[in-house]
Amino acid sequence: MMLGLFRKARQPTPVFDFPGGVHPPEHKDRSNGTPIQPGPLPAQLVLPLNMHLGAPAKPCVGAGDRVLKGEKIAEPVGAVSAALHAPTSGTVVAIGPRPIQHPSGLDALCIVIEPDGEERWVERRPVADPAALGPDGLVALLRDAGVAGLGGAGFPTAVKVTLGDHQRVAQLIINAVECEPYITADDRLMRERADEIVAGIRLLQYLLNPQDTLIGIEDNKPEAIAAIRNACAGSDIQVRVVPTKYPSGGEKQLIQLLTGKEVPSGAIPAQCGVVCQNVGTAWAIKRAVHDGEPLIRRVTTVTGDAVARPGNYETLLGTPVRDLLRHAGVDGERLGRLVMGGPMMGFTLHDPAVPVVKTSNCLIAATAEELPEPPPEQACIRCGACAESCPASLLPQQLYWYAKSDDFERAQRHDLMDCIECGACAYVCPSHIPLVQYYRYAKGEIRHQAAEQLKADRARERFEARQARLEKEREEKEARRRARLEANRQKQAAAQAPAGDDSRLADLKKAVGKASSTYKAAVKAAKTAEAQEADNAAELRARADQLKAEADRLKAELRDAKAGAPAAAPTADPLADLKKAVTEASSAYKAAVRDAKAAEAEEAGDAAERRAEADRLKAEADRLKAELREAKTNAPAAGAPAAAPTDQLADLKRAVGEASGAYKAAVKAAKAAEAEGIDNSHELRAKADTLKAEADRLKAELREAKAANPGAAVKPAPAPAGKTPDGTPAATPATEEASPMAPTADPEAAAKRQKRLKALKTAYNMAHKQYKEAHAALERAERDAGDDDRERLDALAAKVDKLKAKANHCRDALNALVEEAKADIRAHTGKDLKTLKLEAARAESALRQKADELARLRDTADADTLETLDAEVRALDEEAQVARRALKQAVEEQGLVEDDQ
Template structure:
């Protein structure tokens, strides 16, 4: 009847795919006029009532505000302002429960109302056509208007299109298709003239070719009143058939214009802008009356409400107060829903406030909205695809979302789902399809955000690597040019006229002057002297001179005759190594003292120590090369010296390792911040000591039985080269680890890059270590009996192909990994504990409001820094665990989860068989009992094998903890 009444006066209406017809239940609340809502004692205003960035607070706790005063400003392009709905005092700014299905907390401004409802001075615009569109857009933005019928997109963005975008149709959404909700229906019946005034403002801003209002045919009174209000206007009222979800933006555009907004497109890209009638009403009040968005019409309905209807509710009103005002009996409520029954969500906390998008509160009895039945397996009936208004394949999306196959879900246009719930409504298996889609969408967005961060980190890393390579190339070019110049000078003089002794003396004097300047600069810095910058500049100048003098000495040695001075060069290098090591130890001591005292220059001192260590390592390498190239004067000396040197190095490394272990234990007992760093340093020293011990064993094994040096020289050369390569890469890896740790502690932006570089160097070091092990294994016969540790550590050695896979497991790598796992776990636990304590202190400070803003900002920065530190430690720990799991998969052919599952299944089957045997022990025959006993023994053997396989895999990869 209604469709016949309006069909002759309406233009053509198109259709969209799918849709359903749930019970409307609108008669509960559409028969009474809009009434004012309650004035609560406290208003709770979330800073994110809209899509986009949360607003930025402009008030402080204790400050009095007036009605209409802006208390939070937009903080980005996509954001909206928030205003005080009434006068009162700001009592708190902190986390409160907000409008979210999970009941999550977010920052809110809490206002204690005073009941006076005092306004700020405000005035509207009598003739808005006298203002430019840009001025009106600013008015809408600072009035805090967001879409009031859907997701809450800031209105100022939708009415501020570029000059290149032509608006063909302005569509006003008055469909209100979801059951129970009648807020827009009553608004059109009672305030039609003001809605049309708001639409006229939108026409002035957008200049559309035509304006269409879409209303469902189940609202005859609203249709009649809106048509009367549109007389004399270029506004076309279109009546659409009642079908859910005809109020969806894309579905309504297709109904009224026949245009289909394609996947990934926005309505503006097809020349359409869509606004809700409530939004148009809010725009009129903001522009003409000068009133920001302070309230909205909300439907309070359901069989649990004694007086259902529509109220104009202040934003921030707790749902609890609204229910009390509407005469709702809490004992009679089975389910409380914010929004409609199709796209709304259950409220578990009635303290949640009413926000700009809250169009309905349903207080339903348990019989009215019962809990959904249990989920059953999909029967592939295809009903969901028949009713999907977005023309998707919900069944395929369900399978892909359930299996975390996000790529295939996106291929099936997951992001086009409007989450209307039509598919779940008709599903005979009661599968909550929308919940699966929401989960998959959140995962896709998270992955996209992480990919953006990873791309930025990769770009920074690549730029840094290119910069480092360029610096290395430039440095090498300068060195080559210097050497070439020295060679030319040597050719010109044709005689070694360079005074090497004088150059050495000059180098020593320059080094002494540099050390004295460094000492003076440290003393001046400790005393806070005013000339500290001049002293530092002098230090840099003297360092450059010392480096130049050292380079001159090296060039003189390179250019001089390579005859007798070898012994002198070895002695000089030993002296330089001793000086460099002493300087490095002093720098490490100074850096530790600065870190313990919390000095600002701690990072600089640590970096200086790393530089000195690199310099000392370089001198040690030169010393080893000089010794290797020294002439063999006697048969006994070359064999005795390296053995003695190696023994001394092993003793020094072992002593340093024990001291580091002691320091790490004391730091862990005292709860010091650098405990993890000390533990890591101890692990590095142990690795160094183990390497030196291995070198000593190899040297002993390769030592010839007779004084003839020739046989020992041949097999020693390839191992020496490999050992040297392992040492160089290991040193680079340790330096990278230290740099990454310091970056993590300081919250530097390049922390992820440094960690990635450290992982790359570790992989390279492991590669060369494996090469070294293979070289040792293939060494000549005299060395083979002394290097069989790998096979003895393997748990099984049958004559099958299995031991070949197990031989690749390195017990030393597993032990080192376990130690590193413990260190990372300790570091993460400490960092996470510090972060939680700092976060709790920050929340207390924000809640109590007794801490200055500057101190709160400092606390917030500290919280962010500690969280970043904990996240880095956690990521490193997860990466190491994943590495161990990958090794398990490589060595066993099964992943850790499969091994655990097999062990659990074997244990479960064993327990079931034991229970069965106990139950039948008194009643079954001896034959049956004997059969059960044999089955039990077989299951025990299987369980033992599964346990041993899991234990072996875990222990081999260092995952015992």
């Protein structure tokens, strides 16, 4: 009984069947009767970098380089890719776009080689004992040799034979069916090189360790069947003969024929324990391992009634199609249609300059009678022939309607992506509907929509993460603000007792000095480590950042303590204290500017932070200067009673000044980070936006406080009374709504800013012009450069980079100065420049509309209406003048002109 079971187990598995299929005329006898012949050596070889499935290869040679036969000229990129090698010795004459083997005739990046006819090989390294390399070494060798599937898909073989940790192969199937009409490349390869094919199959067995190895061959190839059986004699490789039916060579159809397994929808054969390889791929694997020859040639069928010598030619990759056709004796006058691939799944070539690639198994040079143009498409008659012929058991008619109406969701639900585009449905359609074209269109749209949806999902995730981060930062900032306010209240309460204040301030000053010294020492240590590329450079930089945060915290405490400490004695002259504070703030600002300039000159990592600190100190100095001017303006005459202090307004003004200064510093830091490409630039920009919102809120509070206590605000001098054109009293500046310009800006500061703006614009224009001239010179040098001009090109490139950096620096400084002026306009007027311009434009527009209405009705309306319109025009004219004056005053006081905005 056991012996019977053993014999039963050793019996060959029967051949199964798959649904559908068609039997088109074969036309194989035209090209399979002669042996494989060598192809031509063309004047140029055009090698596309994407002649395999996956990522295009990356060139590792340049124009003008001499290469040897078999030398690598492009390296694989990414996990799914394959290398590219020179098919013959010669010179690389160009690397650029060329027409490639694509139905739409697209161009792609190609390496063009001009052969020298010497056929000099690079050093080859055949492997005598593949087991010594091990599976990983063999996979790396196949990837480096550029071996890809030669059956038509072009999938990199190194990826296909790499298995997962828990993946096991039950059947290794070698596809030798070659079911499509006209094509006989695999047939002749099996007849003449069966032993080499079997040697390649044994290498695949070593890599995959399958339980069974099956070779599927159609019964219309008796000589190939005999040759393969002789080569497999005495081995565990089984040769299975399958009936002739198209498309029995399809991967899923062949698996069903030989094993009875059906690959589920959306799955790949490897998930079912099956791996398929083409016989041509097995031959290429043997050549790569045992002979040390990368994939540089393939057998291609050249057939058709317009060819005088049809047959199979061993063609170098990159050979232009026109050269191969000329070699086979094509008759150009009889040539009506040129097809790459078979008549069922191939496509028409409109440019014979395209090259032969790894997937080019056939060229059909047909006459107009042999392959006529398809007749016009007619209406579907719902005969159901397409469904009967579909080998994937789909509903082609339903898919056609869904694709035609762009109902891609229903098409997917009807398993459109399982269509193998074999063309059997279009072949049997009596209405001549190009069904496969509709399916390809729908597949492309579905893939495009999926890619767009993926981009949208990623963008949404990034937006949500940013919003969550900003919300967290706002909460943390609010918590810090509340804690700081509470600490200030406690300090002010403790500061009521005069005893101990001086000692506490002294301790804080000492702590601030110590923290600042420690921070500077840490910065120097971090710079030294970065210059020496030490391993702990990042840790030292992080330590310096921590120390800076601690020093800033102590400085804030010291400022709060000074603000909350009671005066030791009443000051006889309050202006003296303000003058002293202005002097100290100006000195601190100048010192910070010198420090920032030194850091920028040394290209220090914290240069942007030092510049931001200098800007903050400048804002503080400007605020103190504004307070000093206010104090001078409000100072009572000698002997006049002193006005009551307005503590709330003073605190709000101080808070507005600090918030504006912090916002300016944050804007400059964000711009510097964006210019330098620092990763946290978006965080700095978000911080600047938060600071702007805080500054605007404080300004609104200040305006409300001034409105509630008008006696505390500085009023402009009243203008002489007058009358408007209609006889009503003119509004004085004190009552005009659109002139909230107190306190006014410093004319001297405005003049300085205008001068600096002009200088920066001149410097930027000059630097940008120099950069453009240097860039043009570099481009001319690169076009005319020879092999010995590399140093000169590098020097020109360095000059271009330097001038570009200089121009960018000038532009950033100019933009920062303009932003600073705009921020000052907001601080002085309570409105930004854009709002002022918008108000002026709206007032002008309203005036023009009302004036047009008055002119239109002047001859038809009654006197009362005209008088009313005239009064409205005069009122609108006054409003427009007020808006224009407000805009002009804001621009002039900050040293700007309209052209700069």
